[in-house]
Amino acid sequence: MLSNPAAADEGRPQVRPQTEGWTQPTSDDGRPLLQFKQPRVAQPKTHLADLTLSERAAKVKELGLPGFRAKQLSTHYFTHFTSDPEKMTDLPAGQREQLVAEMMPPLLTEVRRLTTDNGDTIKFLWRLFDGALVESVLMRYPGRVTLCVSSQAGCGMNCPFCATGQNGLTRNMSTAEIVEQVVRANEVIASGGLGGLRRDGGHNAERVTNIVFMGMGEPLANYKRVIASVRRMVDPAPEGLGMSARHITVSTVGLVPAINRLAAEGIPVTFALSLHAPDDELRDELIPVNSRWKADEAIDAAYNYFVQTGRRVSIEYALIKDMNDHAWRADLLAKKLNARGRGWVHVNPIPLNPTPGSIWTSSEPDVTDEFINRLNDAGIPTTLRDTRGKEIDGACGQLAAEGDEDEGAEGTVTAGGPGRRPGASESIDLRG
Numbered sequence: 001m002l003s004n005p006a007a008a009d010e011g012r013p014q015v016r017p018q019t020e021g022w023t024q025p026t027s028d029d030g031r032p033l034l035q036f037k038q039p040r041v042a043q044p045k046t047h048l049a050d051l052t053l054s055e056r057a058a059k060v061k062e063l064g065l066p067g068f069r070a071k072q073l074s075t076h077y078f079t080h081f082t083s084d085p086e087k088m089t090d091l092p093a094g095q096r097e098q099l100v101a102e103m104m105p106p107l108l109t110e111v112r113r114l115t116t117d118n119g120d121t122i123k124f125l126w127r128l129f130d131g132a133l134v135e136s137v138l139m140r141y142p143g144r145v146t147l148c149v150s151s152q153a154g155c156g157m158n159c160p161f162c163a164t165g166q167n168g169l170t171r172n173m174s175t176a177e178i179v180e181q182v183v184r185a186n187e188v189i190a191s192g193g194l195g196g197l198r199r200d201g202g203h204n205a206e207r208v209t210n211i212v213f214m215g216m217g218e219p220l221a222n223y224k225r226v227i228a229s230v231r232r233m234v235d236p237a238p239e240g241l242g243m244s245a246r247h248i249t250v251s252t253v254g255l256v257p258a259i260n261r262l263a264a265e266g267i268p269v270t271f272a273l274s275l276h277a278p279d280d281e282l283r284d285e286l287i288p289v290n291s292r293w294k295a296d297e298a299i300d301a302a303y304n305y306f307v308q309t310g311r312r313v314s315i316e317y318a319l320i321k322d323m324n325d326h327a328w329r330a331d332l333l334a335k336k337l338n339a340r341g342r343g344w345v346h347v348n349p350i351p352l353n354p355t356p357g358s359i360w361t362s363s364e365p366d367v368t369d370e371f372i373n374r375l376n377d378a379g380i381p382t383t384l385r386d387t388r389g390k391e392i393d394g395a396c397g398q399l400a401a402e403g404d405e406d407e408g409a410e411g412t413v414t415a416g417g418p419g420r421r422p423g424a425s426e427s428i429d430l431r432g
């Protein structure tokens with residue numbers, strides 16, 4: 001039997017969100033600045049992954065070459081994960097270099113690779129054509145391989161706990177830059193770079209099975225390119241990677257019009273709302289975009305996603321000690337979710353790392369249990385998720401910030417940031 005929330009919360013303080021080691025940019029009215037427009041608009045040269053198969057064929061013909069070369073190139077890229085002309089022996093030797101130069105310009109340069117969890121987790125730091133840095137994290141689980149991808153360089157959502165948002169939005173990533181993260185991860189897996197050999201032999205049959213858009217950036221703020229990248233992931237080979245849309249999770253802090261647009265898109269991706277607080281009083285401070293679309297509007301949009309697609313949605317909730325983990329908030333969240341209907345949602349509380357001295361630290365175990373039990377008892381399926389990559393860094397975006405530091409770039413992120421960014425923790429696999 002659960003205690004009443006007043007008793008469970010007795011003596012608990014209310015910690016308010018605030019940045020640590022950096023100052024949140026604010027607008028003239030003193031509210032955290034939201035940045036939807038990208039200051040740097042230059043995109044990389046068009047890559048075949050930006051195009052549909054017929055668009056690729058048209059471009060190859062423009063180069064004066066037969067259209068079917070597009071299909072061959074696409075097979076090399078999406079099935080064999082290679083952009084190396086030397087390996088494309090089915091193409092005429094005299095045309096390979098030109099085809100690759102025109103259709104597959106280099107997109108991601110690997111800057112750093114960090115491995116943990118006995119080789120089952122790899123975090124990549126990539127440099128884009130214009131020097132911007134982004135990350136992706138590859139995780140092997142029993143029966144599946146998950147890649148957490150970035151969708152923007154930086155982020156304009158200005159969440160006070162997040163390393164990625166500290167320098168604002170640099171630019172949207174292109175469709176092909178998003179897709180290339182998957183292709184490069186597949187290349188690493190195929191070469192045996194992720195963990196030990198499987199019992200049934202080599203790695204050839206293995207590839208990324210699940211995608212989570214929880215790396216750098218707010219995916220729905222880069223809507224068009226993110227959706228095009230999802231299509232490319234789902235398109236059967238050789239047009240794309242032939243992945244299952246259900247195994248692709250698109251997550252957002254709550255850009256309501258874009259959630260509704262996604263619901264009407266007709267691609268059955270898994271949808272995740274990073275809520276982190278059911279009450280506007282706290283969420284206004286924790287997730288600045290809440291000043292634009294309130295918690296109830298975001299929950300309505302998530303519910304609409306379920307109604308439109310029939311896909312059960314995930315609510316992400318990072319449990320932060322004495323900030324959002326009170327029993328009354330679990331009850332309020334359950335009430336708001338149940339008010340919309342039953343069976344449409346599950347909640348994923350995300351455990352933070354313990355970060356001594358920081359306000360962004362993990363909830364006590366008994367508080368975590370109480371929070372989860374209250375939701376479950378109210379009929380909301382709630383599962384604490386496993387975390388990965390804890391030894392690699394504390395927060396998504398931190399590696400990119402360190403990369404900046406190495407190169408003496410301006411505007412580096414100062415140490416002492418949050419233990420883990422609740423908005424988009426790369427170490428969380430939502431697929432359960």
Ligand code: SF4
Nearest residue numbers: 155157159162165423
């Ligand atoms: S938590 Fe997500 S939405 Fe918020 S600033 Fe970081 S990357 Fe952007």
